[in-house]
Structure formats: C-alpha cells, structure tokens
Amino acid sequence: MLAAAGSGHPGGSLSAVEILCALYLCVLRHNPAEPLWPDRDRFILSKGHAVPVLYAVLAECGYFPEEELTTLRKLGSRLQGHAFAYFQPGTEGLRTPIQSPPGIEMCAGSLGQGLSFSIGQALAARLDGRDYRVYCLLGDGELGEGQVWEAALAAAHYSLDNLVAIVDRNRIQNDGFVDDILRTDPLIEKWEAFGWRALDIDGHDLRQVIDALEKARTVKGKPTVIIAHTIKGKGVSFMENTASWHGRAPNREEAERALAELA
Amino acid sequence: MTLAPPAMAATREALGPTLVRLREEGLDIVVVDADLGVSTTARVFAAAFPERFFTVGIAEQNMIGVAAGFAAAGKIAVASTFAVFAPGRCFDQIRIAVAHPHLNVKIIGSHGGLTVGEDGISAQAIEDLALISSLPGFTVIVPADVIEAAQAIETALREPGPYYIRCSRAKTPVIYDATYRFQLGKAHLLRPGKDVTVIALGVMVKPALAAAAKLREEGIDCRLLNMATLRLLDEEAIIAAARETGAIVTAEEHLVHCGLGSMVSQVVTANQPVPMGFVGMKDRYAESGAPDQLLEKYGLTADDIAREVRTVLKRKKD
Numbered sequence: 151m152l153a154a155a156g157s158g159h160p161g162g163s164l165s166a167v168e169i170l171c172a173l174y175l176c177v178l179r180h181n182p183a184e185p186l187w188p189d190r191d192r193f194i195l196s197k198g199h200a201v202p203v204l205y206a207v208l209a210e211c212g213y214f215p216e217e218e219l220t221t222l223r224k225l226g227s228r229l230q231g232h233a234f235a236y237f238q239p240g241t242e243g244l245r246t247p248i249q250s251p252p253g254i255e256m257c258a259g260s261l262g263q264g265l266s267f268s269i270g271q272a273l274a275a276r277l278d279g280r281d282y283r284v285y286c287l288l289g290d291g292e293l294g295e296g297q298v299w300e301a302a303l304a305a306a307h308y309s310l311d312n313l314v315a316i317v318d319r320n321r322i323q324n325d326g327f328v329d330d331i332l333r334t335d336p337l338i339e340k341w342e343a344f345g346w347r348a349l350d351i352d353g354h355d356l357r358q359v360i361d362a363l364e365k366a367r368t369v370k371g372k373p374t375v376i377i378a379h380t381i382k383g384k385g386v387s388f389m390e391n392t393a394s395w396h397g398r399a400p401n402r403e404e405a406e407r408a409l410a411e412l413a
Numbered sequence: 414m415t416l417a418p419p420a421m422a423a424t425r426e427a428l429g430p431t432l433v434r435l436r437e438e439g440l441d442i443v444v445v446d447a448d449l450g451v452s453t454t455a456r457v458f459a460a461a462f463p464e465r466f467f468t469v470g471i472a473e474q475n476m477i478g479v480a481a482g483f484a485a486a487g488k489i490a491v492a493s494t495f496a497v498f499a500p501g502r503c504f505d506q507i508r509i510a511v512a513h514p515h516l517n518v519k520i521i522g523s524h525g526g527l528t529v530g531e532d533g534i535s536a537q538a539i540e541d542l543a544l545i546s547s548l549p550g551f552t553v554i555v556p557a558d559v560i561e562a563a564q565a566i567e568t569a570l571r572e573p574g575p576y577y578i579r580c581s582r583a584k585t586p587v588i589y590d591a592t593y594r595f596q597l598g599k600a601h602l603l604r605p606g607k608d609v610t611v612i613a614l615g616v617m618v619k620p621a622l623a624a625a626a627k628l629r630e631e632g633i634d635c636r637l638l639n640m641a642t643l644r645l646l647d648e649e650a651i652i653a654a655a656r657e658t659g660a661i662v663t664a665e666e667h668l669v670h671c672g673l674g675s676m677v678s679q680v681v682t683a684n685q686p687v688p689m690g691f692v693g694m695k696d697r698y699a700e701s702g703a704p705d706q707l708l709e710k711y712g713l714t715a716d717d718i719a720r721e722v723r724t725v726l727k728r729k730k731d
Contacts, residue, residue: 188487234513255485260509266475267510270445270482270490273467277443278486297506300475308467 151202153405155223158231160408161395162289163203165320165353165380170207172359173285182212185252191282192271194256196264197289197318198232199397204254205229213253232259262295264288265315269305272313283367285314291323293334299344305373306345313373314366315346318353320382326393341375353378385412422587424615425523425580427562429457432491435570436462442570444491445480447473453493453523453580473503477518481510484517489570495529496522496538496579500545511575512548519569519576520545525555526666527694527708528583528616533701538579539694543671545577546644552597553644555579555665557618558588561641564595572597579615583704586619598642600650606636609722609729610654610661612677614640616713617664617692623715628722635722643673648680655685660729662690662721666713669693690725692718 152158174180178191195204202222209216214228221227228251249255256267268286275282292298305313317337321328328334341348347369351358359378366374382396383389386408400408436442436458446468450456459466469475473494480490492499499520500507511518522541529536546553552574556562562580569576588603595601603618604625613621618639625635636658638650654661661681663674674691681687692713699711708714 256481257509257514260505262474263478263506263510266478266506267482267485269475270479270484271486272482273479274443274483274486274488277464277488297472297474297478300469300472301478304469304472304475304479307470 151206151219151222152399153402154220156399157223158202158399159199159397160202160386160400161322161382161389161392162197162200162318162320164384164386164389165382166200166203166287166318167384168354168356168359169287169316169318169378170203172356172363174207174211176360177363178285179282182253185213185249189280189282192255192268192284194264194268194271194284194286195233195258196286197261197292198258200287200289200318201233201258204233208251208253214251218251233257261289261292262297265298265301265305268313268315269301269308269310272310273308275312281312283312283314285316287316287318289323290317290319290321290328290334291331293317294332302341302344302346309371310373311370314363315373315375317375317377318380319377320380322382322391322393322396324393324396337377345372347372347374349374349376351376351378353380354384387411420587421584422559423581423584424556424559424562425452425454425582427559427566428493428521428523428580429454431563431566432458433461435567436465440570441488442491443467443483443488444493445469445476445483447471447476447494447498449494449523452495452582453521455491455493455521473498474506477503477506478510480518481516489517489519491519491521491570493521493523495536496525496541497536500541500577501538504544507545508548512550515550515574517573519578521566521578521580523580524582525579526581526616527699527711527713528581528585528666528704530583530704530707531701534698537699539668539699540671541579542643542665542667542673546672546676548575551575551577551644552642553577554642555615556595556641557615557639558585560587560589560591560593561595564593565641568595568597581616585616588619588622595641598645598647600638600640600642600647602636603639604635604637606634607658608634608660609726610636610638610658611664611718611722612638612640612651612654612661612673613664614643614673616666617718620713620715621664621718624718624722627715627719633722633726640673640677643676646676646680648684651677651680652684655681655687660688660725662692662718662725664692664713664718667693668696670696688725688728690721692721
C-alpha cells in the first residue's frame with residue numbers, strides 16, 4: 151500500500167498491527183455494514199500517521215473494498231495521507247454525519263488531539279445513556295503534546311471508565327529515540343498519577359492485548375491506559391527499531407522484501 | 414414575553430439565557446468551557462442544565478477536541494472562552510478537529526477587541542477575526558448589540574457547521590429592538606445614503622451611526638451597513654454600495670490589515686473598485702485602560718469614522 155503511494159509511515163503502522171487486529175477482530179462492538187451505528191464502540195486513531203494499518207484492517211473487515219487500498223495518498227482518493235472524516239448535514243438535519251471513507255471516526259494527523267475527541271464521545275455516551283466504549287491509540291512520541299495531558303486530567307476528573315487509551319510504545323519518533331528527544335518514562339507511574347488505571351503489556355502478543363482490553367472493561371470509576379511495548383517496523387528486519395522508517399515509504403524492491411518476510 | 418431592552422448591555426450577556434431557551438425548546442446542546450463560564454455567561458446555562466455543561470479547566474486545546482467529539486456524536490457543541498484563547502490558543506485544533514470535518518461546533522469568542530479594557534493586551538483580541546476567518550467552512554458573526562447577539566447565537570445553533578460568534582465584555586448601547594430580525598449573510602441597512610458607505614460591525618456600529626448623523630449636518634449623505642456576518646460577506650450589498658455611492662469606509666474593533674477592511678477591499682477591487690478608507694487598530698497593540706479611553710486613544714470613535722469619510726471623499730471621482 152505504502153509502496154504504491156510512494157510516501158507514508160510504515161514503522162508506526164507495523165508496530166500497531168496486533169493492537170488494531172485485537173480491537174477490530176475481537177473486542178470492538180461494531181458493524182461494517184452500519185459504520186454509523188449509534189451504539190458502536192469507537193476507535194479513535196490519535197497517531198494519525200499510522201492510518202495505513204487502520205485502512206488495512208477496515209478493508210479486511212469489509213468497510214470498503216480491498217482494491218481501494220492502493221489508492222492511498224493519491225489525488226482524488228478517499229484514503230487520505232492522515233485519517234480524514236467529513237461530516238455533512240444529512241437530510242435529517244444536523245445529526246447525520248457522512249464518514250469518508252467509512253469507519254474513520256476523526257480527522258487526524260496533528261498529534262495530541264485524539265484523546266480530547268475521545269472524551270467528547272465518551273461523555274456523549276454517558277449523557278445519552280449508551281454503553282458504547284471509546285478506544286484511543288496514541289504514539290509514545292505523541293505524549294510530548296501538552297494537549298494529551300490536558301485530556302488525561304479531564305478524563306480522570308470525569309471518571310470516564312468507558313474510555314481506554316492505548317500507547318504504542320515503540321520508543322522511536324521522527325528524529326530518533328524518544329529517550330533522546332524527550333524522555334516520557336516512567337509511563338505507568340505518570341498515568342497513575344493522573345488518575346488512570348495503567349496496564350503494561352507486550353504489544354505484539356495478541357493474547358496480552360486482548361486480555362488488557364477485556365481487563366479495562368472491569369475498571370470502574372477511572373479511565374484505563376494500556377502501555378503496549380512494541381517494536382517500530384515490527385516484522386520487517388530492515389525496518390525494525392530505526393527512526394529512518396518512521397516516515398519513509400518502501401520502494402518496490404524493499405516492499406517485495408518486506409512482504410516476503412511478513413508472509 | 415418581550416421586555417423593553419435596556420439602554421446598555423454587553424453582547425456576552427446574550428449567551429447563557431439564549432442557550433437555556435434553546436435547550437428548553439429541545440435542541441441537543443452541550444457546552445464545553447475552559448474556566449471562564451462566569452465571565453462568558455455560559456454558567457447561566459450550567460445552572461439550568463448542569464448535566465450538559467462541561468468545564469475542562471484552563472485547557473482550551475482540550476476544550477475544542479472535546480467539543481468536536483460531542484459534535485461527532487450528534488450533539489450541538491458550544492465551546493466558549495475569551496476570543497484571545499479561541500481561536501488564539503487552539504487554532505490548529507479548530508482547524509483540524511472542527512473546520513476541516515465541518516463539525517457542529519459553535520465557538521463563542523467572548524471579550525473580543527479593545528473594550529475588554531483594563532486587563533490589557535493579553536486579553537484584547539484584535540486578530541481573532543483574521544484567524545477564524547482564514548478557515549474555509551467557518552461562518553463568522555460579530556453582533557452589534559445584545560439583541561442581535563441573541564439572534565446570531567440562535568442562528569448558529571440551528572444551522573449546520575462550524576460557527577464563530579464574537580461577543581464583548583463591556584456594556585454597549587442597544588441599537589435594535591424586539592422587531593429586529595438578524596439575517597445570516599445579509600448586511601443590515603441601518604441608514605440609506607448616496608454619497609459614501611460606511612460598513613461597520615460589532616462595537617463600531619454605534620459610533621458609525623453617530624458619525625453618519627454628524628456628516629449629515631455637513632451635507633454628506635452616508636449609507637450605513639451593519640456587516641454582522643463577516644464570513645461569508647454580503648458581497649451583493651458591498652458591490653451595490655460601491656456602485657451606488659462610489660466610496661467606502663470600513664470600521665472594526667480589530668486590526669485593519671487583516672479583518673473586515675481587508676476582506677471588503679478584496680470584494681471591492683475584484684468587482685467595483687472605488688476609494689476606500691479603514692477605521693480600526695492600525696498595526697500595533699493597545700494597553701490597559703478603560704474601554705472608552707482605549708477606543709479614543711487608538712482611533713476607534715465616531716470622530717475617527719467621520720474624519721476617514723471626509724478624507725476618502727476627497728479621492729472620489731464624481
């Protein structure tokens with residue numbers, strides 16, 4: 151997909167594969183035939199540059215045709231470089247959004263915004279007496295954005311136990327290792343200090359991911375964050391653990407080598 | 414029941430009561446605030462509907478994101494704070510979370526302009542209209558008085574899409590009465606005229622009326638338009654004014670190089686070029702002071718409008 155596009159973010163997409171699969175294939179209450187089902191669980195991709203993995207999973211689930219994946223980032227495509235959702239008033243007035251493509255809940259790409267958006271959705275659920283849950287995936291570099299912590303304070307303040315944040319802790323950001331750019335550890339202690347329940351898992355162990363998401367359901371009175379330890383570029387030997395594959399698409403030859411390894 | 418309006422009222426006073434009334438009529442409103450609900454009067458709504466009022470503390474970026482999340486879940490989300498903070502502090506959030514996806518978020522930028530007064534520069538928004546008007550898809554309204562403000566807020570809540578409404582801290586003269594009907598996208602003709610047109614909005618409408626009266630005594634027949642809807646401008650009214658009166662002066666409580674004046678200029682030069690003059694803040698910051706003192710010192714009075722009209726008329730080719 152990224153090779154066809156010629157640009158994009160493979161590293162941070164590959165690190166989130168198990169998380170996205172666990173959500174869409176096992177945990178989320180959702181219906182690809184009814185993307186705007188009011189009682190659906192919401193998945194908010196805050197690390198918007200990882201949208202290729204979301205598009206792949208959505209296509210796999212049947213939200214839109216798989217053939218459309220190779221149109222990523224091309225002029226006129228529904229699959230924008232960072233997730234995009236357009237809301238237009240439907241014939242019933244103000245309440246009918248149009249998602250384009252189906253399954254994308256929020257415009258992303260500017261980091262640090264997803265958790266705030268997730269809070270709005272979680273509070274709306276409570277106000278409406280609906281029991282859907284809201285899941286928000288953030289990057290660890292993204293935790294540098296102050297808005298994330300504004301949201302963390304507010305989510306705890308409002309005791310949002312229908313909200314789960316997942317941090318894709320692949321330890322690398324655009325310019326290098328998170329530890330060298332802006333150290334965010336210790337994460338568990340930080341989130342707990344902000345009033346969250348914090349879980350620590352191997353983000354590539356599907357069983358651990360599912361168990362943590364299920365465990366989050368049982369937490370009452372506070373939101374839950376899952377710190378998922380991952381490897382940027384996981385599964386492709388020449389992409390693993392390097393910053394250079396944060397924002398560079400593979401060329402044709404590299405793509406073929408990568409696909410061969412992943413198979 | 415309509416009471417006679419008071420002679421002076423702050424446009425911000427329209428917010429809380431209007432939201433309460435609309436909620437009572439069944440609109441699915443939520444209000445997100447950043448610890449300024451007492452000042453913006455959003456707290457009046459909170460008192461009536463506490464389950465629909467959410468403060469996020471002093472965190473404007475989060476405020477916008479939360480409002481967007483509510484709007485995406487089907488609510489009409491009002492986000493209120495001072496104009497310096499929204500759009501000032503959360504421009505990217507407004508751009509990406511609200512403007513781009515065209516969500517039902519209505520931003521109330523209260524305490525706009527110089528008439529914030531003594532709090533000084535950090536509270537005086539003189540560039541908020543430039544910032545918010547830059548965003549495709551946003552409707553921007555600057556009501557001239559509390560009557561117009563209530564109707565503008567109601568329009569914003571009933572119509573789909575992103576809205577920005579600028580309100581003032583200080584009490585300003587009430588211009589309209591209960592018979593007034595605000596029309597979105599249409600300038601209100603306050604005074605017909607044929608020699609020159611003054612296009613004003615917000616706090617500058619009342620001084621514009623006084624200037625027109627003064628100029629009448631000098632034999633100058635001034636058309637006066639209240640251009641309350643800044644985006645999208647009533648281009649028809651502007652072009653007609655240019656064609657029929659041959660000269661235009663704009664008046665705004667904002668920087669002149671990036672607000673009403675500059676946007677009206679674009680319409681005029683593209684369609685019907687005529688001499689233009691501009692009254693407003695001239696490329697500098699103000700300071701602490703009483704509202705009337707600031708308007709006087711920084712050139713935003715009826716006398717300044719009249720002076721600018723006389724200057725522009727000298728350039729008008731008859």
